[in-house]
Amino acid sequence: MATVRIPTAMRSLAGNQGEVRVAGATVGEVLNNLGRAHPGLGARVLDDQGAVRRYVNVFLNDEDIRFLKELDTPVADADRLTLIPAMAGG
Template identity: 70%
Template sequence: MAKVRIPTILRSFTRNQDQVTAGGATVGEVLRELERLCPGIGPRLLDDKGAVRRYVNVFLNDEDIRFLQELDTPVKESDRVTLIPAMAGG
């Protein structure tokens, strides 16, 4: 199972845990499993069509999934998925 790093702003969905273990063969499956484990977090990450919201960055280990195979990127049990919400302001 992959370890998913949860940003502070989303920890209310994870009982304040900064990391959750979720299974899946791809990043998309891991994120769907995360929604099953932590109800309500899914809509914050994925839009109505199932794509990653544009203001959320998802990394597999240290690689942005946008430069890999996006949600179809394969995940190994030893992998780390990091969720980073985009920041705005000046």
């Protein structure tokens, strides 16, 4: 089970938890299982096609999954996924 860090702006969708433990062998499985456990949060992270939404960055440990194997990136029990909503404005 990986640890998923939930940003403050999304914590109300995860029972006000800052971190949750989620099973999955890949980033995609972890995020899908996160969505099953917390449907409102899942909809904010993944779009209808199952892809990570443009305004959400996902890091496995300290690496952006876009520079790894994206949703197919393998996840180990000790790994940490961090969800970071993109900031906009100027």
